[in-house]
Amino acid sequence: MGLRDIPGDGGDGAGWRPGGMEGHPRRRGCGNPEGRGCGGTPGPAGWFRGRRRFPGGSGSSPWPEQGEGSWGCVSASRYRGWHWDWHWHWEWDWDWDWRAEPVRVGSSDPRWASLCRCVMPSTAMKKKVLLMGKSGSGKTSMRSIIFANYIARDTRRLGATIDVEHSHVRFLGNLVLNLWDCGGQDTFMENYFTSQRDNIFRNVEVLIYVFDVESRELEKDMHYYQSCLEAILQNSPDAKIFCLVHKMDLVQEDQRDLIFKEREEDLKRLSRPLECVCFRTSIWDETLYKAWSSIVYQLIPNVQQLEMNLRNFAQIIEADEVLLFERATFLVISHYQCKEQRDVHRFEKISNIIKQFKLSCSKLAASFQSMEVRNSNFAAFIDIFTSNTYVMVVMSDPSIPSAATLINIRNARKHFEKLERVDGPKHSLLMR
Template sequence: MEQYFVSQRDSIFKHVEVLIYVFDVESRELEKDMHYYQSCLEALLTHSKDARIFCLVHKMDLVQEDQRDQIFHERENDIKRLSKPLSCECFATSIGDETLYRAWSSIVYLLIPNVSRLESNLRQFASVLEADEVLLFEKATFLVISHCTLREHRDSHRFEKISNIIKQFKLSCSMLAASFQSMEVRNGEFTAFIDLFTSNTYIMVIMSDSTISSAATLMNIKNARKHFERLEKQKRLHGDSPLLFSYRLVVSSDQ
């Protein structure tokens, strides 16, 4: 870790767009953890003062359930106080539930350039389709990067569940030397269409109106591809980052 802040400081912290720092909520070296975090912030102030900062307070499942909110808010307040004059956003996460997926989706969402325009177009598209819900997933990770819900759904964790199912299915396809492109799921209550959309995304469309033919929905998805591809290209032409982004992964020695 010391090498990051001495001999490699310039190469690691120069031109940084995003810092994601992970705190172990059960760490017995909290003071040392905070010291390393502040060292990162000092390096950012020197080399990349406009970088976005996100902190994950991780392994929250190891904390007693009735104490989680209090401990997280205490840790969040400490982190934000030590982050000044920079600002950061904090997430309580655990690998054992939906919180880690939700945190990563939120981070990706906040990094998408011109996201309001993307959402506006997605909302208009959902309205044209008369869909219950339309979602855009990032192609590689299947994180939700945008969605429009016109009919409320009772399961607030459905995005993570869908993502896990599709990732497992993609893995099964790859083991058979096949690539996943699309899927249609139908029952008595709804039809779900999942299809490769733009070069960086998959789209999922949920329809409960049985009078609308599948062929019409698939044709509308096909016709919308070029429009959403143009939206992505416009972001690049305007100097913004594409939906996908590269990152450096720093893993502590005890992980």
């Protein structure tokens, strides 16, 4: 990979160019062919940014392919907040002055030691997910948008589901969602609770019950929901329960909070002794992605390990925010942020916008791979991360060269691939 010279961050005129190991930049003006420190000061091979080094001794590299003593190109900065505007542009809010600092990425960093430890299960795990609700409530439409790359307006041509439709969706390599989309006609619903009861409700990990917020048969909806809960309590008492109050776009905006709160209280009361989590959803905005991201999050194995690795990765490269998306659905799997942001719905908006952009690319026989948004205040990168994920990195110091952040992302891929790999039960990611 050849990197063009990029202006440096200080008054020393320093920039970047390939050097040291193949494909990695070194400081301009370094006479050492191994890419060691500038100004006659020896330093480890590799690359870094800024005029001073992060203190620390030599050691094995956190990126095994780079060899010993590699340096990471990162900067320290923090921004006040950012959010996505639905009108397809970015809005940012700034009131801080920041400067870049280099950070040593090496085994001497305790954050990296913790990042590199993770135990993965030995076999693929299938999770049974029931998608239930009255006919016409919108179950198949939302499933098609999330998992089959439909756009909202195209769901109008979908017909009613007959009996049960099965689909298998692979997440993060070793997680397979066994999705049961159950038709909601009265005849089918009655069969689910009688002749098919054991088959339908056995070994369920998640029950998702969809309510049409404008249904004229609310009492019947509640009756069927209670029947589902009774069957779940008998056959899968540990299942997680989610209720989606759907088609909220049909409710007047000033009434949505009140109506949803009332419905949520009723559902939680009816669900006892089981607990349910309620979401308001619509296929026409980001609420659908918020709900499904939260549901899938509950099913991801070792999600705490993944979050720890993502947090440590973000801290090492000193990113302000890092998001991990599932590659096919663009659901948010995990994220790290250094501070609270004012737009709490920004993740779902990103998912929705990028998913729509991916679909537009596919119509042109092209594939979406990466995106960079940069101005004088920030830089945001969306790039392929592992075989099952995309990553978004937000840096609040725009003076950092794009090449540096992209190399950091590229170098982290191997470690996050290992988090998804199906290996023996005793396999762990340890520093070598």
